[in-house]
Amino acid sequence: MNASLVLQNLLSPPVLFFALGLLSVALRSDLEIPAPLPKLFSLYLLLAIGIKGGMELHASGLGGAVLLTLLASLAMAVLVPISSFAVLRTRFDTYNAAAVAAAYGSISAVTFITAETFLGALGIDFDGFMVAALALMESPAIIIGLLLVRLTAPGQPGRAEGLRWGALLHEAFLNSSVLLLVGSLLIGYLSAAFSPAGLNKLLPFTEQLFYGALSFFLLDMGIVAAQRLRELKETGAFLIGFSLLAPLLHGAVGLGVSLLLQLPQGDALLFMVLCASASYIAVPAAMRMTVPQANPSLYITSSLGLTFPFNIVVGIPLYMAAVQRFIPPG
Amino acid sequence: MNASLVLQNLLSPPVLFFALGLLSVALRSDLEIPAPLPKLFSLYLLLAIGIKGGMELHASGLGGAVLLTLLASLAMAVLVPISSFAVLRTRFDTYNAAAVAAAYGSISAVTFITAETFLGALGIDFDGFMVAALALMESPAIIIGLLLVRLTAPGQPGRAEGLRWGALLHEAFLNSSVLLLVGSLLIGYLSAAFSPAGLNKLLPFTEQLFYGALSFFLLDMGIVAAQRLRELKETGAFLIGFSLLAPLLHGAVGLGVSLLLQLPQGDALLFMVLCASASYIAVPAAMRMTVPQANPSLYITSSLGLTFPFNIVVGIPLYMAAVQRFIPPG
Amino acid sequence: MNASLVLQNLLSPPVLFFALGLLSVALRSDLEIPAPLPKLFSLYLLLAIGIKGGMELHASGLGGAVLLTLLASLAMAVLVPISSFAVLRTRFDTYNAAAVAAAYGSISAVTFITAETFLGALGIDFDGFMVAALALMESPAIIIGLLLVRLTAPGQPGRAEGLRWGALLHEAFLNSSVLLLVGSLLIGYLSAAFSPAGLNKLLPFTEQLFYGALSFFLLDMGIVAAQRLRELKETGAFLIGFSLLAPLLHGAVGLGVSLLLQLPQGDALLFMVLCASASYIAVPAAMRMTVPQANPSLYITSSLGLTFPFNIVVGIPLYMAAVQRFIPPG
Amino acid sequence: MDPMKRLDLIVSERELDRLCEALLKAGAPGYSVLRHVTGRGHAGQVSEGMEFSGFGANAHVIVFCQRDELEAIRAAINPLLDYYGGVGFVSETNPL
Amino acid sequence: MDPMKRLDLIVSERELDRLCEALLKAGAPGYSVLRHVTGRGHAGQVSEGMEFSGFGANAHVIVFCQRDELEAIRAAINPLLDYYGGVGFVSETNPL
Amino acid sequence: MDPMKRLDLIVSERELDRLCEALLKAGAPGYSVLRHVTGRGHAGQVSEGMEFSGFGANAHVIVFCQRDELEAIRAAINPLLDYYGGVGFVSETNPL
Ligand SMILES: Nc1ncnc2c1ncn2[C@@H]1O[C@H](COP(=O)(O)O)[C@@H](O)[C@H]1O
Ligand SMILES: Nc1ncnc2c1ncn2[C@@H]1O[C@H](COP(=O)(O)O)[C@@H](O)[C@H]1O
């Protein structure tokens, strides 16, 4: 594996700020980014990648590769939680196994964004429609997770099942991060088509600040991830192992699919990262409400405390090395 | 009326984000911009238009047209609440009629800013002193509103009248939005005159981010306005009608005055927008304290839930069409 | 003294916004920047000067002048609190004297930043390692302050002394502002060395917004400083005198040291400002926990309510005039 | 005036809307909500660190009600506390 | 120690300064304020959505006082609650 | 169910971590924390204006506990309140 890729990733400002966040918790410093400032950056990042993706979608159009890629994304978002559930169910009850599985079936937008900036630093292109894949892969796992509970849990409480489903679909497809991402994607597309002057005036906000905002947000993510690590005892060795092996496995499957679809290098990396990352935003929030029997410290600690740092620090350059090995440059 | 103007407005990023905010409430999504983030954007926008206005005032100087325009603004800020009161009093008690009337006599800075960016997209110029008109029209309606209560309410409670007046003038002329706007205007003027290098270093902050910050803030305004719409039942048909007709009427008067003053197209649009818009910031805050007998859901729902979206989505291009019809380009 | 220097400082946007903040409290306006927005700007400014300093450290390297300057900074950070304690002890008890002395032995990052932008406006260079001096001078006074209490207070409570020391060293060297500043300095250095492309993408965030963010933050600092001034009665004439004379005296000593070290004009001004400024961030927070017997309104009012405005408005141009008088331009 | 009851409910912010709806349906005359509450209970530590994710911290809901309104509220709220977690307490109080 | 009184006042943030001044004048030994309180009462729903406008949500003010300090506070506060809206309650409490 | 105790502690945010640790050590079954509390007491006015500096405002800590848990908590907390300032009160309460 290419050591310079690892170094180049490790020594980029966003990853260094992430490390600073981890370190500050390790040193028990009182550095904190008080709420709701992290929310500001998280909203901003979703808005900005939405706009960028929409703009590029408009530039590139919806070709045949697009639809196949989106279909493959959807398939991964359905298969990953099912197979993860099968593995996790060997150690956890239905509720916890389903909740963790749902997290791994969904995606981490920040991991995706960090991979994008990594590609930017390497000068490797990628397609705007990958943001649509990101949006598409966020929600299905929530549905699958709840279906798994419904189908396998002994004696489900019968309260208001119909109503619950409405709430669930709502939670899955209209939660704030999906709505903001899809909305910004559409706005980027529409204004690229009809109001290019307006879009141009938006770019200093969405593009020039992007890298700095990502760095700032990763500082906070480092703090939050490290705080989660304190709960590792509760997590147990099995789940720790799962958190570190699942991204490798899912990433490898993602690479296989990318080869089948003949994706170019940039898109392949992003697809791998989507498969390999786990959600700590939309899915936990949905699971808290729909599967309150599951223990949040299991699904949040594994996705946010372990898989997320793993992908940011080691995963991305590793996946890139694999991409460069199997896919010829553009 | 020019359909392309409407489309051009509707499909610009700020208005699309406003629509996304409305939509998210309609779909009952949990998208929210938690406090105090909206305050950050609202402070920023006031600061930035103040700086810009002051800079342009310094460039253009205070000619004869300036003083006449400012006088006309002042006159509108006094006459609009009085005539609105006469109309509203037919259905509401003194307190509510005065509070709503005061809202319509004052202005909405965000509507003004959106009109400015609309002019920017059309490539039409406007004068910096219009920001002074904006500042000037914010407060008088607060005084008029309370005078109307004092003069027409039956058996005013006699408590500490003298002191109250002090508090009222204070509330009217030193409330935070007036102070920040006027302060930034002065700072823009002074630093344009004495510290142009400093001003230059400020511009990336106040100008490049402006459009993005406006878009972000309008996303929140869409959410807040739509939440207000839920209270429409309480509002009643009369006030709904008033909220949609008053901007048209006041806008038309504003156009007449612009013709008299021979304002150029850009200034005329901004003057119309000032007349047509209603306050949901300074006035409601002042009314809450000085006329607690009035029902806030009346004056906020009408100004923020109805008149504001109407102006942003339909009003601005409509007024522009009227301007283009009656005033020859610069 | 050069009147144009004073004017140039007074009429620059950051100082004008500071004055607007002071004014708004004097006029009893309700203008406020609600928490945690000021924290956003304060975190941003520390991050941005850290990055900038690290970048410049990488460009200039660590020469002989660097080490001597850093040593001199350290010496000042130890000597100033000791001599201040001796003076303050004549009027205050050990606890209060030590807490105030510690504040004056440490530094104010915002004063330093304002001096930097002042140099920028004058077109005078300064070295990146001065940011390292800033970081180095933040903490020692905290230790000295507590040592003074320990050595001179009658009958110290004996609880858990060993543990306390650990907590103190921790508070001194790992408090959030030191950690963020030193961390950003390192990140700036490392990414300048290994990831220059990444650093380049960070600069629009850290450099272009800097001046605006400083102006915005100084608006808040003006408000907070003026609110502190209301507590002047409690402070007493002696401490008021100290707050205004100490910066002049410490600045003069700083100038003397700069002459000895043959610092160029820019570095000399920054060194004077470091000596002359007092801490209202790291030190008060540490004193609140380690010397709860001291009255916070004494050490905060003097450093934030008096010394800070004095330095921002009068001190910086005054020190610059002294620098220009005694040190030939580069 | 008659003595009244004061309820203190602490639940996750995610369940807040549901709780408030249930309160109104059960006849509570009003309520007040404080968000951003952190703490510790059976389910472990709750912090504000995940706020950006929509996961949220806890909320503290206060209800002042008449004695005879209490029973209906109790019947509506206790099942929610049992299912989702959170705590609920009642004390005596009097109008000022 | 003697039993004391605990006051809970919930008013609009706009009236907060006035309320706190009145408390001090009436001899309250201290008070604590929690802002950003949302809720529902006679005047309908109060949210934080208008916070950017200076309109604000509610504030919760807590006062611990001696029994014999209560009467003056009550006399000062009740008229404010009547005029501007808001609720006020008193309960028994004891120093820890 | 048995009547329980409700503790209300108001301390500076700077001492919050220490207080919560002491509570847990003394056997409190849980606690809730509201930060950003402003107010006035013996040490004068506390505002949120210095929040950016890490100096912080006050925090309000609520503990619901059994009667027989109270004594240990009182013994652990009162010295902290004496040394750092802040107030602590106990009232009667009942599980909902
Ligand atoms: N019964 C109640 N229980 C708890 N809080 C209340 C109650 N009634 C009113 N409030 C609070 O007091 C505020 C003002 O009440 P009101 O003046 O009745 O609208 C409301 O917005 C609530 O936050
Ligand atoms: N009588 C009181 N009622 C309510 N809160 C109080 C009271 N006294 C003090 N406090 C709160 O406790 C904090 C610390 O009190 P002290 O140590 O007395 O300054 C104050 O800032 C207030 O928030």
Ligand SMILES: Nc1ncnc2c1ncn2[C@@H]1O[C@H](COP(=O)(O)O)[C@@H](O)[C@H]1O
């Ligand atoms: N004994 C207690 N005293 C005060 N607050 C509590 C207590 N137990 C639980 N809580 C609060 O209620 C939340 C949910 O409790 P639980 O469902 O027991 O985890 C906790 O996060 C605390 O904020």
Ligand code: NA
């Ligand atoms: Na995944």
Ligand code: NA
């Ligand atoms: Na108007």
Ligand code: NA
């Ligand atoms: Na100093």
